[in-house]
Amino acid sequence: MESESSNPNAPPEQNGTSTHVNDEKDSVDVSSLTINDEDAEKDDSAVNESAEVAKKKKKKNKSKKKKEVLQQTDPPTVPVIDLFPTGEFPEGEIQQYKDNNLWRTTSEEKRDLERLQKPMYNSVRQAAEVHRQVRKYIRSILKPGMLMTDICETLENTVRKLISENGLQAGIAFPTGCSLNWVAAHWTPNAGDKTVLQYDDVMKLDFGTHIDGHIVDCAFTVAFNPMFDPLLEASREATNTGIKEAGIDVRLCDIGAAIQEVMESYEVEINGKVFQVKSIRNLNGHSIGPYQIHAGKSVPIVKGGEQTKMEEGEFYAIETFGSTGKGYVREDLECSHYMKNFDVGHVPLRLPRAKQLLSTINNNFSTLAFCRRYLDRLGETKYLMALKNLCDTGIVQAYPPLCDNKGSYVSQFEHTILLRPTCKEVISRGDDY
Numbered sequence: 317m318e319s320e321s322s323n324p325n326a327p328p329e330q331n332g333t334s335t336h337v338n339d340e341k342d343s344v345d346v347s348s349l350t351i352n353d354e355d356a357e358k359d360d361s362a363v364n365e366s367a368e369v370a371k372k373k374k375k376k377n378k379s380k381k382k383k384e385v386l387q388q389t390d391p392p393t394v395p396v397i398d399l400f401p402t403g404e405f406p407e408g409e410i411q412q413y414k415d416n417n418l419w420r421t422t423s424e425e426k427r428d429l430e431r432l433q434k435p436m437y438n439s440v441r442q443a444a445e446v447h448r449q450v451r452k453y454i455r456s457i458l459k460p461g462m463l464m465t466d467i468c469e470t471l472e473n474t475v476r477k478l479i480s481e482n483g484l485q486a487g488i489a490f491p492t493g494c495s496l497n498w499v500a501a502h503w504t505p506n507a508g509d510k511t512v513l514q515y516d517d518v519m520k521l522d523f524g525t526h527i528d529g530h531i532v533d534c535a536f537t538v539a540f541n542p543m544f545d546p547l548l549e550a551s552r553e554a555t556n557t558g559i560k561e562a563g564i565d566v567r568l569c570d571i572g573a574a575i576q577e578v579m580e581s582y583e584v585e586i587n588g589k590v591f592q593v594k595s596i597r598n599l600n601g602h603s604i605g606p607y608q609i610h611a612g613k614s615v616p617i618v619k620g621g622e623q624t625k626m627e628e629g630e631f632y633a634i635e636t637f638g639s640t641g642k643g644y645v646r647e648d649l650e651c652s653h654y655m656k657n658f659d660v661g662h663v664p665l666r667l668p669r670a671k672q673l674l675s676t677i678n679n680n681f682s683t684l685a686f687c688r689r690y691l692d693r694l695g696e697t698k699y700l701m702a703l704k705n706l707c708d709t710g711i712v713q714a715y716p717p718l719c720d721n722k723g724s725y726v727s728q729f730e731h732t733i734l735l736r737p738t739c740k741e742v743i744s745r746g747d748d749y
Contacts, residue, residue: 392453395480396445405441408734409745413563420564426737433629433736439527440631440734440743443489446479446525447532448746455748458538460515465505467513468492468689471523479525484682489524489531490609491653491687495717496520500596500637500645500726502653503717506688515540518547520728526684529607533633534744535730543586547727550582550593551638552749555729558601558615558634559742564735566626571634572616579617579638586640586725594643595636596720604631604732607683608658630735631743641724653715654703655685663709669702674711685715 388394397403413420420426430437454471471492481487495503496517505511513519522535537548557578561571575595582593601615613624617636626632656677665671676696677686691699706712720726729749734741 388449390453391457392449392474393477396442396449396478397480400445403438405438405445407437407441407741408444409742411560411740411742413740417564420738423738429737436530437734437736437741440530440532440732443479443525443527443530443532444534444732444743446475447523447534447744448748449478450474450523450525451521451534451536451746452748454521455536455538458513460513460517460540462513464494464496464511464513465509465689468494468504471521475523475525479527483680484529484607484684486527487525488684489526489533490655490685491523491690493522493535493653494519495522495726498639498641498720498722498724498726499649499717500599500639500720500728501718502715503649504652504687504689506650506652507692518544518725518727520726522728522730524609526607529684531604531607531609531631532732532744533604533609533635533730534732535635535728536749537727537729539727544584544725544727546582546584547593547638547640547725548729550579550584551636551727552729553582554579554595554617554636554638555634555731558617558636559731559733559740562615562626562632562634562733562735563740564626564628567622568613568615568624568626569619569621572621573619575616575636576618579636582638584640591640593638593640596639596643596645596726598644599635599637599718601632601634601636601730604633609633609655609685626735628735628737632733632735633730634733635728635730637726637728639720639724639726641720641726643720645718645720647716648719649717651714651716652687652689653685654687654707654712655715656681656683656712657710658683660711663711665705665709665711667702667705669699670705670709673699673702674706677706677712 386394386398388399450471453474458467472488475488479486491504493501493504495501496519501520501522519538520535521538524531524533526532537551539548554575558571558575561574579593579595584591584593595617597618600617603611603613605611614622615632615634665674673696676694680694703712707714731745732743734743
C-alpha cells in the first residue's frame with residue numbers, strides 16, 4: 317500500500333522486511349502470552365484438583381471415623397446404643413424346644429410372628445447388653461473392704477450411663493440387691509449404712525435393667541473364699557437346669573422338681589463342717605411383664621409346685637437359691653425395697669405429704685421397684701411417715717429383706733428367658749455365666 321512505501325530513505329524491501337519482522341515479534345509475543353495463560357489455567361486446575369482430592373480424603377477419613385465401631389472405656393462410660401450404630405443388639409443364647417415343640421423351629425408361621433416382635437426383642441436385648449457390660453465391670457473391681465453403698469452406687473451410675481437413662485423409657489428396673497450371707501434377697505443399704513464387704517462374705521448381686529418397661533432380671537453370687545465354690549456351683553447349675561427344662565406348655569412344677577434334684581446333689585464343707593445344699597422352698601422364679609417384675613406366675617425351685625403351664629411369648633426370670641441353712645426364709649432387718657402395686661386404682665389420701673410422695677413415685681418409678689436411696693437421690697426428705705401411709709393404704713408394697721437362719725450362707729444365680737414362638741432365648745446369658 318502507498319503509505320507503507322512513502323519513506324524514500326528506506327528501501328521498499330527493507331521496509332517490508334522490517335515490518336514482517338515486527339509482525340513476527342508481535343506474533344511471538346502473543347503466542348507466548350497464550351502459552352502462559354494455558355500454563356496458569358493448568359496450574360489453577362491442578363490446585364483445584366488437589367484441593368478436591370484433599371476434601372475427598374477428609375470426607376473419607378470422617379466417614380471412616382464414623383464407621384469405626386467405638387470401644388467401651390474402662391470404667392464404662394459409652395452408652396451401649398453408640399457401640400451398636402446399626403441399632404441391632406446381639407441376641408442371647410438360643411436353646412431349641414424339645415419333644416412336641418420341635419416343629420416350631422421350622423414353622424414359617426411362627427417365624428412370621430417373631431418378625432412382628434422384632435422391635436420388642438431388640439429393646440430387651442439392649443437392656444441385656446447393658447447388664448452384661450455393667451456386671452463385667454463390677455466383677456472386675458469388687459474386693460474385700462469396699463463399702464456396700466459404694467458398690468451399689470457405682471453399679472447403678474454405670475447402668476444409668478450405659479442405658480442412656482431416660483425417665484420411664486430406659487433405666488434401672490429395680491434396686492441393686494447385694495444381700496450378704498444368710499440374707500437371701502431384697503437387701504440394699506439405706507442412707508448412712510456403713511456395711512463393708514468382707515473376704516468371707518457370700519454376696520448376691522441382683523440388679524435389673526429395662527428399655528420401655530421390658531425388664532432384664534439377672535443375678536450372680538460373689539465369694540472371694542474358694543471354700544464357697546461348691547455352694548455357688550450348686551445354684552448356678554440348678555439355674556441352668558431350670559432354663560433347660562423351661563419351655564412352652566411345660567408345667568411349672570416339673571421345672572421345680574428338676575431344679576431341686578440338681579441343687580440338693582451338692583455338698584459344701586465350711587470350716588470343717590459339711591452341709592447339703594438346700595433349695596429355699598419359699599423363694600421362686602417368676603414371669604415378667606412390661607413394667608411388672610412379678611407378672612403372676614411363679615417358678616418353684618422345689619418339687620410339688622403349681623401345675624400351671626408356661627406359654628408362648630412369656631418372659632421368665634429363672635432364679636434359684638441354694639442354702640446351707642433351713643432352706644426357708646422369713647422377713648427380717650430394716651426395709652429398703654418398695655414397689656407400687658401394679659393393679660392399684662385410685663385411693664383417696666388425707667396426708668398432703670403422702671400425695672406429694674406418690675406423685676414422685678408415679679413420675680419416676682411408676683410400678684417399677686425403688687429403694688430409699690433412690691428417693692434420697694431425687695431430693696425427697698423426711699418421707700418415712702408418708703411412705704408408711706402409702707403402704708398402709710395398699711398403694712405401695714414394702715419388701716423387707718428375706719433371711720434364712722443366722723450364720724448360714726445363701727447363693728443365687730438368675731437369668732431372664734424369653735419363650736419365642738420358634739425357640740427359647742436366654743436373653744441375659746453372657747460369657748461369665
